[in-house]
Amino acid sequence: MRQAHELLNGKWIGNQYGGVTAPEALMLPDPATRFARTAARLDALSTGHPMARWLDFMARVARAQHAVASMMRLSGSLVRIEVEDGVELTPPIAANSYRRDPIWREGLALLLDGLDIGAAPTSVRMTIAALRDSSIDGQEALADDFLHGSMEPGDLGAAVFVAAALQVYFTHLAASLPAASLSLLPQRGLCPCCGCTPVCGVIAETGKVRGARYLHCSLCGTAWNHVRAVCITCSHSRWLALRAIEGLGGAARIETCDDCGTYAKMLYQAEDAGVDPVADDLATLGLDVLACQEGWSRHAPNPFLWSGQLSRPG
Numbered sequence: 001m002r003q004a005h006e007l008l009n010g011k012w013i014g015n016q017y018g019g020v021t022a023p024e025a026l027m028l029p030d031p032a033t034r035f036a037r038t039a040a041r042l043d044a045l046s047t048g049h050p051m052a053r054w055l056d057f058m059a060r061v062a063r064a065q066h067a068v069a070s071m072m073r074l075s076g077s078l079v080r081i082e083v084e085d086g087v088e089l090t091p092p093i094a095a096n097s098y099r100r101d102p103i104w105r106e107g108l109a110l111l112l113d114g115l116d117i118g119a120a121p122t123s124v125r126m127t128i129a130a131l132r133d134s135s136i137d138g139q140e141a142l143a144d145d146f147l148h149g150s151m152e153p154g155d156l157g158a159a160v161f162v163a164a165a166l167q168v169y170f171t172h173l174a175a176s177l178p179a180a181s182l183s184l185l186p187q188r189g190l191c192p193c194c195g196c197t198p199v200c201g202v203i204a205e206t207g208k209v210r211g212a213r214y215l216h217c218s219l220c221g222t223a224w225n226h227v228r229a230v231c232i233t234c235s236h237s238r239w240l241a242l243r244a245i246e247g248l249g250g251a252a253r254i255e256t257c258d259d260c261g262t263y264a265k266m267l268y269q270a271e272d273a274g275v276d277p278v279a280d281d282l283a284t285l286g287l288d289v290l291a292c293q294e295g296w297s298r299h300a301p302n303p304f305l306w307s308g309q310l311s312r313p314g
Helices: 034-046 052-071 103-114 122-133 136-148 153-175 277-283 285-293
Strands: 198-203 213-217 223-225 240-243 252-257 262-268
Touching (some): 034 052, 034 277, 052 153, 052 277, 103 122, 103 136, 103 153, 136 153, 198 277, 252 285, 262 285
Parallel strands (some): 198 262
Antiparallel strands (some): 213 223, 252 262
């Protein structure tokens, strides 16, 4: 039988400092890969999909975004980050108040000119032509309306392309920020860079902490950590549930909250390592339809599904 004093000659194993590894607070987007990855994922998901033609068109939009992102060069102006007691007071590139550089309109023109519309219907071709010929003031007004969630019904077609151009612009802005100086907002469900809501969440299978949840911004593409088992809209957890369509596999689930009546879509890398927030959200529209039929409202829209309020509901 070994004696207790013999154990004192052993060595500790594991982390000598103890504790639990914390996930990265946020990850800034990479303009060189964001849109190319979405396009490739849409190509893969469109095969045999009931909405294959639409997904194919959105893949074309993403490829046009990638081309614009590869050419865009922002000016060297610095973005001021206001922090108090280690907490960001406002998003440094707040979408609804940041003074946009005219280069975003150059990006819009390049996107419209470079977009391969394929067999798109006449209405799409007319929308593109009208947007291409619109005035500077008209394009800026569309951007303001989109970012403030006040689009007129007749402008929703143009909003798809305005949103695409703004995504490229704000992705470049976010990528230029000093990550070490950024912190999460008090409203954890909002992007720490631009203040917009996430398109969906991704449950990571790689990185510092497996199983960590990252919300992905619908505008600038920043990903930030958000604790699981808490509603991203109201921060309650009492009536939170994770749901999927019976008999249908896949990486997507919806997280419903009966406290506030909203739902958010979650993607699991453990089920499919290739998930992309924008592409997989578009390809799982059936989950949105069923959730709405059951009475839940989506936490925040995908700009390509519905061009409405980008900021927090309510």
